[in-house]
Amino acid sequence: MSYDVIVVGGGNAALCAALSASESVKKVLVLERAPEDEAGGNSRFTAGLFRLAYRGPEDLKTLIPDLSEQEIANTDFGTYTEEQFLDDMARVTEYRCDPDLTEVLVKNSLPTVRWMRERGVRFTAAWGRQAFKIGGKFKFWGGLTVEAVGGGPGLVESLTQIAKKAGIEILYGARALSLVADDSGVHGVVVKHQGKTKTLSSKSVVLAAGGFQANTEWRTRYMGPGWELAKVRGTRFNTGDAIRMALDIGAAAHGNWSGCHAVAWDRNAPETGDLAVGDGFQKHSYPWGVYINADGKRFVDEGADFRNYTYAKYGRVILSQPKQFAWQIFDAKVKAQLRDEYRIKQVTRVTGNTLEELVAKLDDTDQAAALKELKEYNAAVQTQIPFNPNVKDGRCTTNLRINKSNWANTLDTPPFEAYAVTCGITFSFGGLKINPQGQVVNSDGGLIPGLYAAGELVGGIFWFNYPGGSGLTNGAVFGRIAGASAAAAATGR
Numbered sequence: 001m002s003y004d005v006i007v008v009g010g011g012n013a014a015l016c017a018a019l020s021a022s023e024s025v026k027k028v029l030v031l032e033r034a035p036e037d038e039a040g041g042n043s044r045f046t047a048g049l050f051r052l053a054y055r056g057p058e059d060l061k062t063l064i065p066d067l068s069e070q071e072i073a074n075t076d077f078g079t080y081t082e083e084q085f086l087d088d089m090a091r092v093t094e095y096r097c098d099p100d101l102t103e104v105l106v107k108n109s110l111p112t113v114r115w116m117r118e119r120g121v122r123f124t125a126a127w128g129r130q131a132f133k134i135g136g137k138f139k140f141w142g143g144l145t146v147e148a149v150g151g152g153p154g155l156v157e158s159l160t161q162i163a164k165k166a167g168i169e170i171l172y173g174a175r176a177l178s179l180v181a182d183d184s185g186v187h188g189v190v191v192k193h194q195g196k197t198k199t200l201s202s203k204s205v206v207l208a209a210g211g212f213q214a215n216t217e218w219r220t221r222y223m224g225p226g227w228e229l230a231k232v233r234g235t236r237f238n239t240g241d242a243i244r245m246a247l248d249i250g251a252a253a254h255g256n257w258s259g260c261h262a263v264a265w266d267r268n269a270p271e272t273g274d275l276a277v278g279d280g281f282q283k284h285s286y287p288w289g290v291y292i293n294a295d296g297k298r299f300v301d302e303g304a305d306f307r308n309y310t311y312a313k314y315g316r317v318i319l320s321q322p323k324q325f326a327w328q329i330f331d332a333k334v335k336a337q338l339r340d341e342y343r344i345k346q347v348t349r350v351t352g353n354t355l356e357e358l359v360a361k362l363d364d365t366d367q368a369a370a371l372k373e374l375k376e377y378n379a380a381v382q383t384q385i386p387f388n389p390n391v392k393d394g395r396c397t398t399n400l401r402i403n404k405s406n407w408a409n410t411l412d413t414p415p416f417e418a419y420a421v422t423c424g425i426t427f428s429f430g431g432l433k434i435n436p437q438g439q440v441v442n443s444d445g446g447l448i449p450g451l452y453a454a455g456e457l458v459g460g461i462f463w464f465n466y467p468g469g470s471g472l473t474n475g476a477v478f479g480r481i482a483g484a485s486a487a488a489a490a491t492g493r
């Protein structure tokens with residue numbers, strides 16, 4: 001069996017790569033390790049949020065043609081310029097993000113999502129998660145405005161249907177094992193499908209099989225002691241196979257191998273993601289409350305920045321707390337503002353009508369220390385500064401060991417609630433090195449003919465932290481580029 005392009009993986013990056021390749025070549029095959037009912041990788045677990053640069057509602061209308069004049073009048077979409085996106089990437093990655101790849105990511109963010117729209121993927125504005133209504137008008141904050149209709153499941157379903165209509169073959173339950181390669185480059189993939197190992201040949205290969213976060217042994221080996229204790233938020237199938245396959249034939253290892261995207265995740269969530277709950281185990285409303293650890297102490301500035309710029313690094317902070325967990329504590333004043341994930345059935349929550357009553361229910365925790373800490377926090381809030389969730393309001397605490405910089409509300413209105421969270425890992429940051437055309441670089445600095453990569457398994461783009469909604473954009477932008485490059489190479493080989 002011979003193909004023009006074989007794509008390894010079945011998520012957003014892989015399907016975008018396959019679609020893009022199919023615009024120039026006929027025989028495109030997608031190998032998806034998961035069975036069909038679990039297919040779609042981490043992409044399927046997402047809310048479908050895409051970070052992209054836009055100049056205002058006129059750009060958004062090209063992605064969301066049914067955005068009405070009334071919706072535009074009732075919403076302050078603001079702008080999110082390429083400069084802001086570049087600045088956010090540089091700032092949150094502590095200026096380590098690869099400048100060439102980051103520029104490609106940012107400059108292609110809007111055109112790529114527009115291409116997806118033209119191919120048939122539908123988008124809407126993320127009013128529910130990324131905007132607050134104040135004075136009768138929604139205002140978007142944090143550079144994240146667009147989501148796929150139907151979230152991650154809608155995105156994967158839509159891309160899959162479009163791919164099938166384009167004549168792309170998708171093989172489910174097909175685990176790529178190794179690359180067929182010689183001195184002249186890559187010529188195919190060895191795959192195990194329905195218990196049988198076969199060799200499939202192709203003119204080029206795109207690797208888009210996700211990171212290694214679901215591989216407990218690699219996680220501990222590369223991220224360090226304690227990472228075997230993290231929960232995996234998404235698919236159980238991203239165990240680093242494609243990274244290993246490429247390293248085996250001489251690809252360079254690149255990027256932040258000890259780093260990852262990791263968030264606050266329900267303490268009693270299952271070890272790997274549950275598609276029925278999706279991203280519902282996450283608990284992202286901590287900027288409106290306070291964190292307390294098992295020693296009864298606050299340990300992080302919950303209001304350091306908008307949630308989009310802190311949530312992906314705070315999972316690691318929670319993992320490093322005693323017993324690897326923490327409580328998020330809120331009072332009734334912010335209840336209406338808590339995200340929908342706080343209202344799911346599978347939540348680890350205790351409530352109390354006084355702080356004393358609440359604290360008495362905090363299992364595994366130094367309750368006396370917790371009560372003292374909460375009272376000291378309450379006394380330190382600068383209540384003369386008005387609270388405003390749409391801006392970094394500067395409503396802070398003063399003179400605490402760890403201050404809260406914004407959105408500091410006193411905990412004074414019952415009922416009080418506490419949610420137990422641990423660390424949920426989203427994806428690993430280390431992986432392969434690619435050039436701006438999506439071609440894989442070898443450990444001598446040369447290019448591997450016929451081998452391309454995109455998505456989570458590419459290293460060098462995200463370090464330490466990540467601006468929310470960049471993962472899908474990253475997969476789509478580099479998936480599209482890698483697919484086109486792989487197809488061009490296939491026609492020239």
Ligand SMILES: Cc1cc2nc3c(=O)[nH]c(=O)nc-3n(C[C@H](O)[C@H](O)[C@H](O)COP(=O)(O)OP(=O)(O)OC[C@H]3O[C@@H](n4cnc5c(N)ncnc54)[C@H](O)[C@@H]3O)c2cc1C
Pocket residue numbers: 008009010011012013014031032033034039040041042043044045046047048049050051174175176177208209210211233234235237238239240241242278279426427454455456457468469470471472473475
């Ligand atoms: C709960 C959750 C919520 C998230 N929310 C968002 C969000 O709203 N916005 C955003 O931008 N990002 C979000 N992310 C991050 C985002 O999911 C990823 O950055 C992105 O989906 C990665 O896309 P990908 O195609 O590279 O990988 P994936 O979508 O994970 O796809 C990898 C694919 O490779 C397959 N595979 C693995 N090994 C093999 C093998 N040996 N052979 C064949 N196939 C293989 C897997 O089965 C899978 O289909 C979220 C992640 C999670 C877990």
